[in-house]
Amino acid sequence: MKTNTIFAVLGAAALLTACGGGEEAREKKMEAEAAKHGIDADVELDDKGEVESVRVNNGLGATVGSNLDLPDGFPSDVPVNGGWSIISTSATPGQQGGFMVQAMSESSIAAIAETVQRDMAAAGWSETAADNPTPQMSRLGFEKDGRLTNYILMDGGEKTSVQIVTMKKPG
Numbered sequence: 001m002k003t004n005t006i007f008a009v010l011g012a013a014a015l016l017t018a019c020g021g022g023e024e025a026r027e028k029k030m031e032a033e034a035a036k037h038g039i040d041a042d043v044e045l046d047d048k049g050e051v052e053s054v055r056v057n058n059g060l061g062a063t064v065g066s067n068l069d070l071p072d073g074f075p076s077d078v079p080v081n082g083g084w085s086i087i088s089t090s091a092t093p094g095q096q097g098g099f100m101v102q103a104m105s106e107s108s109i110a111a112i113a114e115t116v117q118r119d120m121a122a123a124g125w126s127e128t129a130a131d132n133p134t135p136q137m138s139r140l141g142f143e144k145d146g147r148l149t150n151y152i153l154m155d156g157g158e159k160t161s162v163q164i165v166t167m168k169k170p171g
Contacts, residue, residue, distance in 0.1 A: 023049065062090035074099050075166055078149050079119035081105065081112070084162055098147075098167030105160045109138050109153045112160060116140055116151050125149065143169065 027043045034041040046052040053065030068086040084103035092098035105112055117127060120142050129141035136155040152163040
């Protein structure tokens with residue numbers, strides 16, 4: 001399911017419910033609107049009544065929103081830059097016991113890659129792969145204690161997309 005679809009449905013629901021009821025009533029209306037489109041979601045509004053986060057109940061505990069926290073259980077030895085805005089999190093499918101985190105940054109791919117390489121090395125990770133399949137994309141892979149972490153950095157024009165995937169090493 002695409003994040004854009006979720007935001008479109010919830011954005012429309014937010015407009016429909018902007019004038020009615022308190023925060024809890026508005027959250028319920030948005031959740032009901034999402035359900036009409038086959039999306040089982042839990043909506044949280046911020047103090048201004050804006051959508052702060054959405055947890056999509058798809059069996060993976062996916063959460064989408066802006067400025068989200070890292071999910072419970074995310075490895076403490078996987079550095080995540082404090083300047084990134086986390087926009088989605090979920091558990092990795094299957095038995096890998098990992099996470100997928102999507103964030104946005106105003107830094108360049110090169111600056112992010114340099115910071116990630118430095119911080120991962122400082123946290124005891126060994127770099128196993130690094131490449132730039134296109135000028136707009138960079139991939140970094142790391143291994144530690146039978147675990148893998150991969151970063152995919154993509155130039156989105158005004159911002160850089162940062163995807164982090166953590167998991168147990170297969171086999």
